[in-house]
Amino acid sequence: MEYRLLAEIFSKIESTTKRTAMTNFLSELLGKTPPDLIDKVVYLVQGKLYPDFLGIEIGMAEKLVIRAVSLATGLSAREIEEDLSRTGDIGDTAYEELRKAKPEIKEPLTVSDVYTALDRIAKTAGPGSIEVKINMLAQLIKRAIPLEAKYIARTVTKKLRLGVADMTILDALAIVYGGGRQSRPAVERAYNVTSDLGAVAQAIARGGVEAVKKFKVTVGKPIRPMLAERLRSPAEILAKTGGECVAEYKYDGERVQIHKQGNDVILFSRRIENITNQYPDVVQLVQNTITADSAIIEGEIVAFDPETNEMRPFQELMRRRRKYGIEEMVKEFPASIFYFDCVYESGRDLTGLSFPERRKVLERIVKRTDRARIVEHKIVRNVDEMEKFFEESVQSGTEGILCKSIGPESIYQAGSRGFLWIKFKREYRSEMTDTVDLVVVGAYYGRGKRAGVYGSLLMAVYSPDTDTFKTITRLGAGFTDKDLAELPKMLEPYKIEKRHPRVEAKEKPDVWFVPAVVLEVIGAEITLSPLHTTGFNIFRPDSGLAIRFPRFTGRYRLDKSPEDATTEREIIEMYESRLRKVA
Numbered sequence: 001m002e003y004r005l006l007a008e009i010f011s012k013i014e015s016t017t018k019r020t021a022m023t024n025f026l027s028e029l030l031g032k033t034p035p036d037l038i039d040k041v042v043y044l045v046q047g048k049l050y051p052d053f054l055g056i057e058i059g060m061a062e063k064l065v066i067r068a069v070s071l072a073t074g075l076s077a078r079e080i081e082e083d084l085s086r087t088g089d090i091g092d093t094a095y096e097e098l099r100k101a102k103p104e105i106k107e108p109l110t111v112s113d114v115y116t117a118l119d120r121i122a123k124t125a126g127p128g129s130i131e132v133k134i135n136m137l138a139q140l141i142k143r144a145i146p147l148e149a150k151y152i153a154r155t156v157t158k159k160l161r162l163g164v165a166d167m168t169i170l171d172a173l174a175i176v177y178g179g180g181r182q183s184r185p186a187v188e189r190a191y192n193v194t195s196d197l198g199a200v201a202q203a204i205a206r207g208g209v210e211a212v213k214k215f216k217v218t219v220g221k222p223i224r225p226m227l228a229e230r231l232r233s234p235a236e237i238l239a240k241t242g243g244e245c246v247a248e249y250k251y252d253g254e255r256v257q258i259h260k261q262g263n264d265v266i267l268f269s270r271r272i273e274n275i276t277n278q279y280p281d282v283v284q285l286v287q288n289t290i291t292a293d294s295a296i297i298e299g300e301i302v303a304f305d306p307e308t309n310e311m312r313p314f315q316e317l318m319r320r321r322r323k324y325g326i327e328e329m330v331k332e333f334p335a336s337i338f339y340f341d342c343v344y345e346s347g348r349d350l351t352g353l354s355f356p357e358r359r360k361v362l363e364r365i366v367k368r369t370d371r372a373r374i375v376e377h378k379i380v381r382n383v384d385e386m387e388k389f390f391e392e393s394v395q396s397g398t399e400g401i402l403c404k405s406i407g408p409e410s411i412y413q414a415g416s417r418g419f420l421w422i423k424f425k426r427e428y429r430s431e432m433t434d435t436v437d438l439v440v441v442g443a444y445y446g447r448g449k450r451a452g453v454y455g456s457l458l459m460a461v462y463s464p465d466t467d468t469f470k471t472i473t474r475l476g477a478g479f480t481d482k483d484l485a486e487l488p489k490m491l492e493p494y495k496i497e498k499r500h501p502r503v504e505a506k507e508k509p510d511v512w513f514v515p516a517v518v519l520e521v522i523g524a525e526i527t528l529s530p531l532h533t534t535g536f537n538i539f540r541p542d543s544g545l546a547i548r549f550p551r552f553t554g555r556y557r558l559d560k561s562p563e564d565a566t567t568e569r570e571i572i573e574m575y576e577s578r579l580r581k582v583a
């Protein structure tokens, strides 16, 4: 099969934005492609050589392509660069330059020629590899006609953007090899359980619909994730889920699909990239806490430190998205894993089982530890229960809750967004830019690294109206080891048996104090919470205000008396003034 045919169809596809026209062009192409080549053609249509999850990319810089075009045509790199600044597109420039160069009679390039050359370019690495890549590309371009050079140049620079969606390719496959649209669901399912369009194309081209129906969930091939819909109120959610559902904490971290076979573990991101190397600590957690020999499990990686019992914002986790210095990041931003689903276990595909059945498997194969947990969850049957659980969830540092159907229909719908999972997020929040001065009114004993010292402190604001101290947050972050060692001594004189009469609290700390010590604190935002008494019943019945992600700035405000602390009124004003609707 000649690459020219591919280039001509790419050109036709580019000339339209209509999905039906695109599907027709694609059908024409795939219909003419021999089955043993169809996987490669499908990847090339997407500007790739392999499915994404293998992480093999061509990715040459434009500068290098200019040098290759120069070598292939004998034109100066400078001239080519000038043309590029005019066209702004490396493909158009390659096309122009090849037209300018003396035309030769060329042996036609086949799809295999192009694929093999690109594959070698992609896999060439190490010292001196740049020159080798440039030479290989120059050889290829030398053999290409202008139209072919255009698409080769775009492919190697990852700029082939034909706009062909995965779903359009599935449509075309169903039409050409599946006998029509009725086979579309089977084709899509095969794709959803393997994330490999090339493999699906090859199977259907060789064996028709029967072949794709045999596709199974397999360890090592990522399954396309099930996604959640969104509703605005607990009442709507309950109406959709038939009056009862499981509500789970919606952790603010990175979704991960874990594939385990013996001791081998692969982690895939939500976008189906292999992220195993970024999370050696999570790999270890999985090895230590998943007892099944082979399994595919979903969870959320969270910047959560069990020693302080604190969830840090998603941004901290994102600092771990890097190639180098991973070990340091593991220490600086420790991660925990919260498992929430299991789609495969020891040879069994669980996607067709209901959520409660999958959940049972999950509970059976997870050995829980501080750092590896199953998500917090609860069956809820009415609005009150759901709201209460939601507030609890948000207060512990999450984004809200995910409500999941529990009826027999609640299968794992790979690759689809539906109402079997419904998210309910905080609607309002108010960002904090200023520090506040808060009074210590209680403390919780620490565990792990913090055994023997306080793990966190219960903090309050002052209300001059009632002359009381109202709680607003639990503070565990920002303390140095020295702070942690000194705090018990500093607070010892104020320790009391019971809650101080001037303290209004719903929380029950391990130790109470007379309000005396003031600390400077910065938080990320102020949210509604039923657990704290500041601003209680003002913005929502049975709810007060809380500071989310509080951190000690290092400043002991020994200069301040507790009555000089930030007041309840100031917090209410901060909340109101910065209140913004979150989409």
Ligand code: AMP
Residues within 6 Å of the ligand: 227, 228, 248, 249, 250, 251, 252, 253, 254, 255, 256, 270, 300, 340, 375, 402, 423
């Ligand atoms: P969103 O990204 O807003 O569409 O919300 C869905 C995402 O929430 C998922 O992709 C997960 O990354 C994340 N998530 C957090 N907690 C859970 C949970 N308990 N169940 C499912 N997904 C969760």
